[in-house]
Amino acid sequence: PLPPLLLARHAETVYNAGGRMQGASRHTPLTHAGIAQAHAMGKALRAALGERPALTLWASPAGRTLQTAAIIAEHLGLDFFAIREEPRLLEIDVGGWEGRAYADIVAESGSIVDLERRLFSRRPPGGEWYPEVAARLGDWVADLATASGLQLAISHGITARVLRGLLVGGTPYGPEATPIADDVPQGTVMRIEAGHEAPVHVGTGSTGEHRLKSV
Numbered sequence: 001p002l003p004p005l006l007l008a009r010h011a012e013t014v015y016n017a018g019g020r021m022q023g024a025s026r027h028t029p030l031t032h033a034g035i036a037q038a039h040a041m042g043k044a045l046r047a048a049l050g051e052r053p054a055l056t057l058w059a060s061p062a063g064r065t066l067q068t069a070a071i072i073a074e075h076l077g078l079d080f081f082a083i084r085e086e087p088r089l090l091e092i093d094v095g096g097w098e099g100r101a102y103a104d105i106v107a108e109s110g111s112i113v114d115l116e117r118r119l120f121s122r123r124p125p126g127g128e129w130y131p132e133v134a135a136r137l138g139d140w141v142a143d144l145a146t147a148s149g150l151q152l153a154i155s156h157g158i159t160a161r162v163l164r165g166l167l168v169g170g171t172p173y174g175p176e177a178t179p180i181a182d183d184v185p186q187g188t189v190m191r192i193e194a195g196h197e198a199p200v201h202v203g204t205g206s207t208g209e210h211r212l213k214s215v
Helices: 016-020 032-049 063-076 100-110 129-142 157-168
Strands: 006-007 057-059 150-155 172-173 176-180 190-193 194-202
Touching: 006 032, 006 129, 032 063, 032 190, 032 194, 057 063, 063 150, 129 157, 129 176, 150 157, 157 190, 157 194
Parallel strands: 006 150, 057 150
Antiparallel strands: 006 190, 172 176, 190 194
């Protein structure tokens, strides 16, 4: 069985606020609002777990997740340098869309978002698709099954939805029927245990890796 997992979505970034693609490789800093969201996450986790809780802290290697993790770690009294950077927790690779404004992509090639599901409706050029994200996350989950004790992971919007789909179930998406969970705002922390999830803290950020008003 898997150990209990606290799964957090990183706080708002300058790219989120500017309606631009980040993807897996783009390192983007948090906005002032994002820093406040990260502090709120840290305070909520401190209230729930106490000071210096016994847990393993994971983060994707992206700058925005590490910045969020650093603030959370400080609230919990944990060592930033003990964070385990895990590339399999990175956001979906958006390939040739990375760094570009959503509005520019849509103006050039048409709609790229399923508004009802708040997901990309087609594969990014040269990027990943949902089954590939699920495959790398499945590898990480298999490794996690050998761990013990509470786990805390700081990840991304789409990645966290695919991971939650694997762990607690989600509505199938696309011809491959990848299970993907419902969206949650940036700065949200979910506790996942024994196939069920419950919010520890609900963030105040936007929903969707992208801001739909930009498309």
